[in-house]
Amino acid sequence: MIEITDFEERKNALHRHLIPASERPASSARGVHHIAMICSNAEATIAFYQGVLGFPLVEIFENRDYDGSMHFFFDIGEGNLLAFFDFPGLGLGEIIEAHGGLQHLAISMTPENFEAAKLRVEAAGIEYRGPDLGVKNSIYMRDPDGIQIEILSHPLLDTDFV
Secondary structure, three states, rough: OOOOOOHHHHHHHHOOOOOOOOOOOOOOOOOEEEEEEEEEOHHHHHHHHHHHOOOEEEEEEOOOOOOOOOEEEEEOOOOOOOEEEEEOOOOOOOOOOOOOOOOOOEEOOOOHHHHHHHHHHOOHHHOOOOOOOOOOOOEEEEEEOEEEEEEEEOOOOOOOOO
16 A cells, blocks of 8 residues: 655654754765666667766776676766676566665766767767756766666755756
8 A cells, every 4th residue: 555645744754864064974985986787788888878978988807706797887077986797698687666776876067068968868869858847957868778867967965956
């Protein structure tokens, strides 16, 4: 059975965890070292992330847990990496949205890089959505395996999207 609740009520209940910026301690993390996802086709993945979005491929090595599988990395700026595994022969299924899964990955770009990437997305014939919902400088698309990617020209650590 689906339980429908009031958004404001739920938000207010969680608000007690929100520490005001003036009182908030610094994070214990330095940043995202890498996010690791799975692809079905390394060539198509490299063409999309490096060729279309402009994230340089910086490393490729064999996956230590699965012989013949590649582990490769793209530079997504600020010392952060986006990594992929391919698992040839495993017969993995397509991506689904589920609890604990990835709904989308949002990557910030400078306004100039955002506009250039958007032009490359259009030139590649990749369908995208946006700008919408009041977000002026953001588009959503799917990578070759259906992973939803958002690129935006909004500054890091700024959640005031509208």
